[in-house]
Amino acid sequence: MDAGANEETDTGPAGPERLLTGVVDLLRAPLPEVLGRLSKVLAGVVPHHTLLLLTGDCAASALKWHGDATLTGPGALAELRRLAEEVAMDEPCFDRAALGPAGERHPVLAVPARPSGSAGALLAVVLDEDRAAPPTRARARIAWLLWQLTSVHIATLNARMEPAKLGVGRAVADERARLAAELTDAQAMALTTVLGALRSRALTDAAARATATDLAAAALVELRAGERGPDAAGPAESVADVFSRLADKLVLLMRHNDVRLELGEPDEPARLLPAPVAGAAYATVRGAVLTMLEQPGLGRVRVAWTVNGGTLRLSVRDDGPGELTTDHPGIRRLVEGLAALDAELTLDAVPGWGSTLVVSLPLASAERPRPRPPASLNPRELDVLRLLSSGHRNRRIAELLHISEHTVKFHVANILDKLDVASRGEAAAAARSFGLVEEGAPFA
Incomplete structure (x- = not known):
C-alpha cells in the first residue's frame, strides 16, 4: 500500500500559485x-471524482461526502474504518475500497489527520477509474499536507460553532440511537415470541402454525403503529x-417458551418514575431478558424491581x-443505553x-447545563x-x-432546516435538549 515511488515535486497542472490561491x-x-x-x-494534484470523510467529531453523522453520493452506502463506513485502522497517521496510502450499492472496488488515497482537540478524521480521495497506478509520492504528500490544513480549519470552525448546534447534534444522535434500539428490541421480541409458538411441545403442528400466524400479525400491527415502551419525553409514571x-409483554414472550417467568412485585408501586427512568427501566429489562433467552439450557428467568431511596434497582436472574x-x-x-442516566450495571455469572x-x-440524575436554542429561530x-x-x-x-x-x-420546514435535522421527531429531541418542553407538560 505504497503511495508511489516517483519523487516528482511539480504540483501538476494547477501550478504553485493556483494551488496556494485555492488553499x-x-x-x-x-x-x-x-x-x-x-x-x-x-x-490539480490528485485527479478524483469523490471525497469521503470519516469523522469522529460529529455526533449526528460520522460520514460526510462531496461528489458521488452512491458511494456512501451501508458498506462505506465499514470500509473507511478499515482504512483508518491500516493507514499510518503521518503517511497517506493507496488502496482499493468496496464502495457503492454493489460493493465495487474503487481506487482510493486514504489520508488521515488528528489536529489538537479532534477525535480524528480520515479523508478517502476516490480516484478516477482510469488511473490504475497510485499517485506519486510527492503528489500524495501534497494531498496529506492539504488535508492537515483542512482538518485544522474544520476543528477551528467546530470550536466556534454555537453550543446550541453541538447540543442539537448530540440530542439528535441520542434520539436516533434510542429509536434504533427500540425497533431492534421490538423485532427481537416479535421473532422470539413467534419462534416460541412454533417450537412449543404443548401445541400441535396446526395449532403452532395458527398461533405463530396470529402472533406475527399482532406484532406487525404494533410495529407499524409504533407501539413501544414508555416515551422518554412523556409524563412521569408510577412504578406499578x-x-x-x-x-404483559414478558408474559406474552414466554407463553409458548419452555422457560418459566417469575415476576417479583415491586415495592412502592405508587412511586412516580421520571419518563427517562421509566423508559430506561422498561428497555433494560426487556433487553436483558432477550439476551438471556439466547442461551441454551435455560429453565427460569426472574425479574424484580425495588425502590431504595432515590434509586430504582432492577434485577434479572436466570x-x-x-x-x-x-x-x-x-x-x-x-450499558450504552444507560450511560446518559448515570446508572450502574453489574453482571455476576457463575458457570x-x-x-x-x-x-x-x-x-x-444530576442536572447538566442545557444548550440554548439557535439564535436563528425566531419567536x-x-x-x-x-x-x-x-x-x-x-x-x-x-x-x-x-x-x-x-x-x-x-415554519416547520424552516425549523428542520435551521436545526439541521431530518424529521419532526429529531426536532422534538432538540427542543427537549434546550428545555423548551418540560416532560409531560402541555403547551401553555
Whole structure:
C-alpha cells in the first residue's frame, strides 16, 4: 500500500500559485462548503471524482461526502474504518475500497489527520477509474499536507460553532440511537415470541402454525403503529404502571417458551418514575431478558424491581450456563443505553449456576447545563417547535396559534432546516435538549 515511488515535486497542472490561491479560498470556507472547495484544490494534484470523510467529531453523522453520493452506502463506513485502522497517521496510502450499492472496488488515497482537540478524521480521495497506478509520492504528500490544513480549519470552525448546534447534534444522535434500539428490541421480541409458538411441545403442528400466524400479525400491527415502551419525553409514571406493561409483554414472550417467568412485585408501586427512568427501566429489562433467552439450557428467568431511596434497582436472574459477560453485544448495548442516566450495571455469572444482572437507576440524575436554542429561530418558530414537540399535528398547531396550516408547514420546514435535522421527531429531541418542553407538560 505504497503511495508511489516517483519523487516528482511539480504540483501538476494547477501550478504553485493556483494551488496556494485555492488553499486561501479553502481556509475562508464555511463548514458546509469545506469539502467542495478542498475537492477543487485537490483536483490539480490528485485527479478524483469523490471525497469521503470519516469523522469522529460529529455526533449526528460520522460520514460526510462531496461528489458521488452512491458511494456512501451501508458498506462505506465499514470500509473507511478499515482504512483508518491500516493507514499510518503521518503517511497517506493507496488502496482499493468496496464502495457503492454493489460493493465495487474503487481506487482510493486514504489520508488521515488528528489536529489538537479532534477525535480524528480520515479523508478517502476516490480516484478516477482510469488511473490504475497510485499517485506519486510527492503528489500524495501534497494531498496529506492539504488535508492537515483542512482538518485544522474544520476543528477551528467546530470550536466556534454555537453550543446550541453541538447540543442539537448530540440530542439528535441520542434520539436516533434510542429509536434504533427500540425497533431492534421490538423485532427481537416479535421473532422470539413467534419462534416460541412454533417450537412449543404443548401445541400441535396446526395449532403452532395458527398461533405463530396470529402472533406475527399482532406484532406487525404494533410495529407499524409504533407501539413501544414508555416515551422518554412523556409524563412521569408510577412504578406499578410501568412494571405492569412490561410484565404483559414478558408474559406474552414466554407463553409458548419452555422457560418459566417469575415476576417479583415491586415495592412502592405508587412511586412516580421520571419518563427517562421509566423508559430506561422498561428497555433494560426487556433487553436483558432477550439476551438471556439466547442461551441454551435455560429453565427460569426472574425479574424484580425495588425502590431504595432515590434509586430504582432492577434485577434479572436466570438459571442458564452462567457464561454471559459484559462483552456480549446485548449487554454492551444495555450499558450504552444507560450511560446518559448515570446508572450502574453489574453482571455476576457463575458457570453452571446462571447469571444475575443488576442495574441501579438514579431517580434524579444530576442536572447538566442545557444548550440554548439557535439564535436563528425566531419567536414564532419557537412557539411552533414547542407545540410540535408536545405531539400536536399541523392543524392543531394552526388552531392554537391562530395561523393557517400552510404557515405552520412553512415554519416547520424552516425549523428542520435551521436545526439541521431530518424529521419532526429529531426536532422534538432538540427542543427537549434546550428545555423548551418540560416532560409531560402541555403547551401553555
